Amino acid sequence: VLGNDKKANVKAIESIPAVKGTFTNAGQFQVIIGNDVPIFYNDFTAVSGIEGVSKEAAKSAAKSNQNVVQGVMTTLAEIFTPIIPALIVGGLILGFRNVLEGVHWSMLDGKTITESSQFWAGVNHFLWLPGEAIFQFLPVGITWSVSRKMGTSQILGIVLGICLVSPQLLNAYAVASTPAADIAANWVWNFGYFTVNRIGYQAQVIPALLAGLSLSYLEIFWRKHIPEVISMIFVPFLSLIPALILAHTVLGPIGWTIGQGLSSVVLAGLTGPVKWLFGAIFGALYAPFVITGLHHMTNAIDTQLIADAGGTALWPMIALSNIAQGSAVFAYYFMHRHDEREAQVSLPATISAYLGVTEPALFGVNVKYIYPFVAGMTGSALAGMLSVTFNVTAASIGIGGLPGILSIQPQYMLPFAGTMLVAIVVPMLLTFFFRKAGLFTKIEGDTNLQAEFVAQEEAEFV
Template sequence: MDYKKVAQQVLECVGGGENLVSAAHCATRLRMVIADNGKCSKEKLEQIDGVKGVFEASGQLQVIFGTGVVNKVFEEFAPLAGIDVASTKDDVKKAAASKQNWFFRAIKSLGDIFVPIIPAIVASGLLMGLLEGLCNVYPAMAQSSTYTIIHLFSNAAFVFLPILIAISAAKTFGGNIFLGAVIGMIMIHTDLMNAWSVAGATDIPTASVWFGLYDIKLVGYQGHVIPVVIAVWLMSVIEKKLHKIVPEIIDLFVTPLVTVLVTGYVTLTIIGPVFVVVENGVLDGAKWLITLPFGIGAAIAGAAYAPTVVAGVHHMYNALEAGLLSAEGVNTWMPIATAANVAQGAAALALSLKTKNQKTRSVALPASLSAFLGITEPAIFGVNLRYVKPFIAGCIGGAAGGLVAGIMHVGASAYGITGVFGFLITTDCTLGYLLDMVVAAGVAFILSWILYREKSEDPIETVQEIPEAEKNDDTTSVEREGSKQDDKAVYSPLEGKLIPMTEVPDETFASKALGDGVAVIPEKGCVYAPFDGEVEMVYDTGHAIGLVREDGMEVLIHVGINTVELGGKYYTAKVSNGQKIKKGDLLLEFDMDEIAKAGYSLVTPVIVTNSDEYEGLTRKEHGRVEPGDQIITGSC
């Protein structure tokens, strides 16, 4: 590969150096922030020699080259673009964030707030569903002490939801999480009338505020979401400002006192009353849409769901679902999301069964199955968007499934689960949920089957094909010939839990654009050699390491998702480039707690980057593994 020529072509496709805000690279991708996206051609970028895919995420244009290639391309790209290499790794994330408009930054913040509390909501929702199911089978249980105790568990997260939201919001906005918890407690304090008791009350207490300017109702904010988020945002702003201006000697006393006093008073007198009206308007709008006659609104929402995933704004639905659960006790949005997800999975499934291209099938089939389990990004980004028509078929299928959900009034007792596992949290109308999925999948599958046409140049085939220079290299051919051994294996480099590559929370890895493999959710911060071989590259940020087995198999171990942004913090390499290694040698250490505190996923892909050279590659994709356990086998 002519790396300088490739770099020049990339620069031309993004509109030249004057259109480039900043750029950096990680173990696999060239990451760029573009000033004017209208001057950028993603189609031409995908046709450049060595490019395995192009994605847009978090304000960055990411061009996938793969391990060992991206750094060489970047070495040529940096001087051509006039990039300060030393500063880009720290600046590219800030540049990408600042480039996004306020709306997308707000949506990202909502995702950062509501995604971490999903386990608590799911636990409560599942308990509620299981409890009600048992009561349907054994009605007498509803009068038992066991029911009373477990029911207490099942609604705890919803009763104290404002506190959970406040803690998560404080973490997202950079405030003290304990002060955030106090603000949440103030909003549902027992001295305030419980919001759920207001409907039947005849005498609601009031208080005169702002020196008699007006009165407010002394009612708590149980069941509310948006007022809590706004209140904690204000708290974080005040706290950070005070930390800057208050002398350190009295900061410990003055800052918390003033922060809680000012935020609490403004929340109960202004933020709460105003944003309750705003939130009720949003919820009323969503309920109006979903309950339009004949399920029309639910169908519209089902069709629009997948495009919002592509746009990266789907995290806003977490706040909507939490609000519906708190206000109505039922989440009517989840079945619509399920319809959209399974429809995209069915569209990818139809493509995988119809295509004659083995590589296309190897990507599309697992991506489709993943979507049926609620993880839709691999199907959308890895398959359907590449061919366009399956994506459209999936949107139409989502509309059909949403129509069924709207007509049959299907709901759920939690959020955070869709697809097949959604049956666990479906309330009452289980048959409706089943029909929702069947109709969505059936329509999408049939339309995708009809619309998809095999082309002479398949996009997935193109991005994985072996460069001509490699095909004609006699040395490479000899190495491949000598590596045909069925008993070769890749052993786990980590202790932890195995998951399929399609479940990695990053579309580049999940779509297998970089190669086949598995991923490990680590339980200890040590990476060991998965075979005898050589260290091809230790990345200077320490988050990834490329290895070559003695027979030529190339493996990338990428510790965490987007952890290149840490700039090397919390990683310590124990080997160097070109070093010979034996299975079980310690390669890398990392601080799991600090990486998690910084907000990064620890999921670690283990990728055979030249997997297209190996037929019958088999993987162990589930279960717990220790370093040295066999996880991948295959022969050339």
């Protein structure tokens, strides 16, 4: 973390043989080293006299260099990142269950697998146990993660989350089908002077997020004002009970309304008359979102869409953007495969992007040289437009890049495979074209290699 990023001599740093690239993200100036990073780190600390710091200290220092939006995005990332592995597992389970019970096979006389086999029917039934736990009880994970991020009592976060999805509450999925009179008569806490609805928040993201934050801030407040000798008794009680009351009276209903409004707006874009335009814009802009850190907000939107619509058409476009940027950097690797320094950066970045992690590709190659980045954005825009046009929907968040097809609902796997092909071919062709035509090659040093590349290309293909 630098006190002033402008004092860093980027060109001099990137001229060091061990350095593969540099970028600034979330308030941190980061240097890409590669597999030799332990050796480089030891040499750097020995020469500079600067000792390493803990991960928490680095994050704290980086926050001083962030603006408000970056701070919010960083907080969301730190809250949702620990939950993503569970969401990936849940998505794979839902996708597999859709194949078992939702697809009618001609080889089985038009029956589903569960209708034809008791064994697979049992497997399907069993898999609903973790599937239900992951999605319907998602608020428990969110409130726990909020407490973990805020440095407060994680067990209180878990208890609060359980209180949002308790069987004592009317299940969120049953609210729409339950008459208002029935809710008023049977699903309320009656305090004599007023009543509070006993409604659960299964799979709801924003209510859980707001409830978890209220619990953490209350605990932080009470720990500052209650003497330590009695804090063990009063702090948990005065934090949990008010947070629970706020969750069921104010924050929960407000969060529910915000969540439904957000998903309605996104769904309108994904299903409206100009959905192709929405897909093209989102596909083009997702990579810039990654650069700025704004992509972390899509986790909350995706999980809200899954809760409200039973799937998300947003996430497939994220996977396609990963593939497109990976394809662009692969084309760059092919053009520079005889340059050992460039190959050491671009080939691992390609593999990483194809597996859903695009930061090495973006910061190590594509953004640095511009034209691969533009090619990737263009291919992603076209693939996103086609994805939305064909209504491609994912059962859940999954592994990005090429493995993303595993999370796609079975009926949309074939059209998604077609969009994947577009996300592979178009960025590659455009990267070659932009380089040969000299378009978007604004980085000094790279443009000077254009004639050399053309001559090499002609020598190889004549």
